[in-house]
Amino acid sequence: MRKTTLGGKAFRAVLFVAFGLFFLFPLYAMADFSTRNLIAGGRTLQAWKNLVADEALYAAIVISLLLAVFTVVLMLLILVPTMIWVRLRAPWARGLVEFLCLLPLTIPALVIVVGLRNVYLWVTYFLGESALTLTFVYVVLVLPFAYRAIDAALSAIDLKTLSEAARSLGAGWATTIGRVVVPNIWSGILSAAFISIAVVLGEYTIASLSGYETLQVQIVLIGKSDGPTSVAASLATLVFGFVLLLILALVTRGKRRDTAGADPAVAAPTTATQPGVPT
Amino acid sequence: MTNGVSVELNDLTRVYGSVKALDGLTLHIEPGELVALLGPSGCGKTTALRILAGLDEATSGTVSVDGKDLTRVSANKRDMGMVFQAYSLFPHLTVIDNVGFGLKMRGKDKGQRVSRADEMLELVGLTAHRNKYASELSGGQQQRVALARALAIQPRVLLLDEPLSALDAKVRVQLRDEIRRVQLEVGTTTLFVTHDQEEALAVADRVGVMSQGKLEQLAAPAELYANPATPFVAEFVGLNNKVPAEVSDGRARLLGASVPALTGSVASGGGLAMVRPESVTVEADPSGTASVTSVAFLGPISRVHLTLADGTAVGAQMASSAARAFTPGDRVTVGVEPSGVLVVAS
Numbered sequence: 155m156r157k158t159t160l161g162g163k164a165f166r167a168v169l170f171v172a173f174g175l176f177f178l179f180p181l182y183a184m185a186d187f188s189t190r191n192l193i194a195g196g197r198t199l200q201a202w203k204n205l206v207a208d209e210a211l212y213a214a215i216v217i218s219l220l221l222a223v224f225t226v227v228l229m230l231l232i233l234v235p236t237m238i239w240v241r242l243r244a245p246w247a248r249g250l251v252e253f254l255c256l257l258p259l260t261i262p263a264l265v266i267v268v269g270l271r272n273v274y275l276w277v278t279y280f281l282g283e284s285a286l287t288l289t290f291v292y293v294v295l296v297l298p299f300a301y302r303a304i305d306a307a308l309s310a311i312d313l314k315t316l317s318e319a320a321r322s323l324g325a326g327w328a329t330t331i332g333r334v335v336v337p338n339i340w341s342g343i344l345s346a347a348f349i350s351i352a353v354v355l356g357e358y359t360i361a362s363l364s365g366y367e368t369l370q371v372q373i374v375l376i377g378k379s380d381g382p383t384s385v386a387a388s389l390a391t392l393v394f395g396f397v398l399l400l401i402l403a404l405v406t407r408g409k410r411r412d413t414a415g416a417d418p419a420v421a422a423p424t425t426a427t428q429p430g431v432p433t
Numbered sequence: 434m435t436n437g438v439s440v441e442l443n444d445l446t447r448v449y450g451s452v453k454a455l456d457g458l459t460l461h462i463e464p465g466e467l468v469a470l471l472g473p474s475g476c477g478k479t480t481a482l483r484i485l486a487g488l489d490e491a492t493s494g495t496v497s498v499d500g501k502d503l504t505r506v507s508a509n510k511r512d513m514g515m516v517f518q519a520y521s522l523f524p525h526l527t528v529i530d531n532v533g534f535g536l537k538m539r540g541k542d543k544g545q546r547v548s549r550a551d552e553m554l555e556l557v558g559l560t561a562h563r564n565k566y567a568s569e570l571s572g573g574q575q576q577r578v579a580l581a582r583a584l585a586i587q588p589r590v591l592l593l594d595e596p597l598s599a600l601d602a603k604v605r606v607q608l609r610d611e612i613r614r615v616q617l618e619v620g621t622t623t624l625f626v627t628h629d630q631e632e633a634l635a636v637a638d639r640v641g642v643m644s645q646g647k648l649e650q651l652a653a654p655a656e657l658y659a660n661p662a663t664p665f666v667a668e669f670v671g672l673n674n675k676v677p678a679e680v681s682d683g684r685a686r687l688l689g690a691s692v693p694a695l696t697g698s699v700a701s702g703g704g705l706a707m708v709r710p711e712s713v714t715v716e717a718d719p720s721g722t723a724s725v726t727s728v729a730f731l732g733p734i735s736r737v738h739l740t741l742a743d744g745t746a747v748g749a750q751m752a753s754s755a756a757r758a759f760t761p762g763d764r765v766t767v768g769v770e771p772s773g774v775l776v777v778a779s
Contacts, residue, residue: 311524312519312520312521315517315519315520315521316521316523318486318488318508318515318517318521319515319517319521319523319579320523320534321487321488321507321508321509322486322487322488322508322509322511322513322514322515322583322592323509323514323534323535323538323582323583323586324509324510324512324535324538324539324586325509325534325538326509329538334523337523337525338523338524338525
């Protein structure tokens with residue numbers, strides 16, 4: 155292992171503190187502002203109480219959280235089996251699927267809203283005027299991020315051999331995916347899920363232009379009349395996102411440690427050969 | 434003990450685009466028999482095994498096990514245990530759970546699974562590693578666990594797809610012998626695919642040599658080695674010298690000797706005899722017409738490279754103690770042992 159010199163350690167510590175302050179200072183400022191009593195002076199938790207007491211805001215929080223959950227579930231149900239199927243059965247379609255998944259990155263939100271208007275006439279005709287129908291457009295929106303995370307996880311395992319081994323042992327396709335593939339790409343699925351939640355909780359343009367009241371839309375609305383409550387809601391969303399990313403980092407670090415923990419003297423490479431090439 | 438079933442691959446053809454990976458392959462395996470499919474990369478041996486496993490579909494032809502047609506049966510319903518070339522243990526499961534996975538798929542309760550898995554781990558000598566993960570095992574240990582996992586389900590057929598090719602030489606030989614021991618113990622009908630002729634000859638009851646999607650010859654190892662049916666088999670199984678020969682009345686005349694010409698040889702006239710290095714005899718002779726080019730020491734044996742009077746290069750294999758008598762430039766007389774040779778058109 156490479157030794158770190160004292161100077162190197164000090165430099166790292168300075169950098170760590172500097173970046174920590176840079177990122178934490180705005181959060182501190184938000185916390186300070188959201189607990190300030192602007193009229194009477196002093197401190198108050200009224201803004202934070204409003205997060206629950208303000209019915210419109212509370213409803214928006216619930217809607218946004220439900221949207222995040224539905225988006226993640228629908229995205230995983232569509233993307234995971236598709237990506238596994240493409241890798242195993244239709245590798246020729248991989249480039250096309252990647253292109254389609256990355257496409258939303260290149261289309262401005264405004265164009266998406268205009269483009270989806272006609273489609274959403276049918277969606278609202280069948281499912282009603284609910285903000286939860288935004289799930290469909292959000293699934294499209296998170297595809298680029300989710301695709302990258304799951305693709306990296308799938309690349310790290312020998313998918314073909316593992317799934318063939320499972321099938322030869324009597325597992326059907328659903329069991330193979332559920333009991334063999336998913337546990338081995340779990341960190342990628344968690345990454346995809348958490349990043350999707352962060353995207354959904356941060357999305358404003360599409361919800362606002364479509365006329366739905368999600369958390370972000372409410373925050374902007376409240377911000378016009380009640381600054382501290384709006385900032386409290388923003389801070390809560392940010393902290394929630396940070397906590398999710400922290401969990402993600404801990405989970406993936408745990409996975410890396412598991413892999414690195416094997417004795418290199420006896421551990422064998424898992425990709426020593428080109429698997430499954432018919433001869 | 435034999436509890437195997439018969440396996441029949443009938444007229445299998447597999448076409449990938451413009452490439453014919455299998456070209457009318459027919460192979461019958463007897464119950465409890467271990468057949469090795471041997472051939473160079475791209476000869477179709479792995480494709481044949483994958484079609485038998487249900488992991489690939491034949492373009493035409495049928496697969497029968499124990500008399501039942503399995504051609505359209507999916508892989509998970511074929512009841513076959515398979516060991517792959519690449520390490521295939523499930524990384525998220527311990528050794529004991531890996532071995533018990535197939536039993537879980539068959540609805541066995543935990544007690545039955547653990548008991549059977551322990552039995553299999555004992556068979557491959559890995560009981561002490563039952564609670565480890567794949568990443569904590571060596572390559573050889575991983576393949577042993579894969580073998581235990583494949584056998585735990587008491588498969589009707591055991592399929593081994595180059596299971597030793599990722600291992601180092603010493604472990605390879607150990608595991609090769611172990612696979613044969615275990616196979617004889619459980620008596621499962623087995624198809625073993627390899628490109629290593631030594632491996633195939635050492636473990637199999639019969640060896641099938643494949644080339645360009647076709648089975649060139651299927652015979653017991655000794656038979657295959659002594660009486661190759663085609664030039665490809667003669668060349669692929671063992672190193673061969675090509676020495677000018679004359680054939681008449683079923684005998685081949687070469688290197689001053691007359692030996693039987695094997696079936697498949699040219700009927701009469703000149704040709705090239707395929708002579709194994711260990712069949713070439715060398716005698717020191719100052720008036721001999723051949724000369725020693727070089728001597729390669731290979732441990733217990735050595736290979737003596739010679740040049741005949743007509744310029745033909747010939748290799749002779751002998752005990753290193755005998756090879757010590759020769760140095761490059763020596764004049765020698767070269768002969769051939771009186772075993773049969775295959776003579777092909779030159």
